[in-house]
Amino acid sequence: MGTIDVHEFISLDGVVEDPSWTAEYGFTEAMGAAIGKLCDQAILLGRTTYEAFHPAWSERGDDVESGGAFFNGSPKHVVTSTLDDPLEWANATVLGGYDPTRIQELKDSVDGGIYVSGSVRLVRALLADGLVDTLNLFVYPVALGSGLRLFADGQQVPLRLLETEPFDNGVVRMTYGPPV
Template sequence: MRIVVINHVTLDGVVQGPGRADEDTRDGFTRGGWAAERGGDDAVTRAWGQRLGASSGYLLGRRTYQDVLAHWNDQGGPFRDALNNTPKYVASNTLTEPLPWPNSTLLSGDIPAAVAELKKTPGDDLHIMGSGALIRSLAPLGLIDEYLLCTHPLVLGSGRRLFPEGFVPTAFDVAEVTPTATGVIIATYRPMSTEGDDLRLEP
């Protein structure tokens, strides 16, 4: 299976709290819900739907797993059933089994090694949503195969970023780019190399 990230991001790289004001207030973040204004963008909805419709499941960090599932189980509706029925792999060294939501499998201990083993199993893509800490732990090891990023025309100036300062230099191949009517840029990126300080960024 491939590991594919699907996330909203701002022009300055923030991924924290896109959906709701109270989604993630860590470090005093007060700008949550920044993606909601364009959340009804048909092109964004289609792009996410196409990917998730052919998914083998979700790979999530503890916080995203607990927040997303709790939110949608409280909200109800078809999205709740889709999340509950889909296999979920939860990377955490603090949670214990049994996990609270159906079809959930705990990955603990050496999580990058567990994910590497998971990638060897047959199936379609596993999708990471949110889960910034998990992404930052897997990406430098070459365990993420693709990113579908919806970049919003916003600069927030604060918040947790997808690739923080000090992240290993990485070049990407841009596989597909789609601008939308609301100004969101939907782009698919595939990592090409992680060569550290010797990385050569060539056109």
Template sequence: MGKIIISENITLDGVNQDEGFKHTGWFQQYIGGDGDEWYKVLFAEAQHAKALLLGRHTDEYFGSRWNSRTDEYANLLNGLPKYVVSSTLGDPVWVNSTILRGPLLAEVSKLKQEIEGDVVVYGSGQLARTLIENDLADELRLIVFPVVLGVGQRLFSDLGDKRRVSLIEAKGIGENLGYVRYEIGAHENVRGTAELL
């Protein structure tokens, strides 16, 4: 059975949006000298992934930037099977992509049954929130950047209810980034050490 992993770069106040608002580009601005260490974490994650699950905007964003790249990381990501959740997309942009057009919850549940291993969600804020809200996400992997933006779309906005999470791992990346992994519980029905609000 597959495991849905939500992997996000976020600010200290939970913003995962990096385009289309007044603080566009915060990722590049605050990664500083920690880019090499950040890369190592994401590269290792991609090596263990069996597939990627994306929303339409993330498919367009990544596809337009990664399809033409040929470095080791790009070859790894481009080679992974990708599943794009969209009812409006004609053709996916990123190579090796399949569009999931059916009801989201049924499609993702089926995907979890068919794929053995990690199915990683990058970006795709709306999709990530829907997966958490409907108890389909199994783990959070968050790289926390040293900035509070005060505005922007947040990963945990409008979840509708509390979720318990259990800490799996916490460490620093480079000098200024934090990395945390949490197992996500369904509502209040599992053990945990923190709550998503």
């Protein structure tokens, strides 16, 4: 059985929207290595993130260092009720609208990790249904004051801290798993 491993860039006040605000902090080699460990067998994305990732990653070809080899070569499963197969991005298929049973079947069908990035509405649903194995928050030392937050108002998600890793640029990776 596989795992679902979520990666999010997040501000101190929980904002995950349009991570262009992260650029001023740079991206360290250690951050790349930490994210690289999550990139295992498959990718699971919501429609909005798929539509942002497709043009950004497909242009990188099969370059290993940039991550293009993983993003372009891996099977990509898109949770959407508005797009139809065939999708333009190589190895991408429509999983259909959000259905926790279908996602559990996907998880059961792989031996490695399923990488999720962005896809806030999808991640909220996965967390609510107990389908996330690791939630990797790359916390930036800034409060943005407004923007889409990872957790919706009133959403309670019990988690257990598994690991922390500080980076030279002030970012801290906090990895959470389900409560014991």
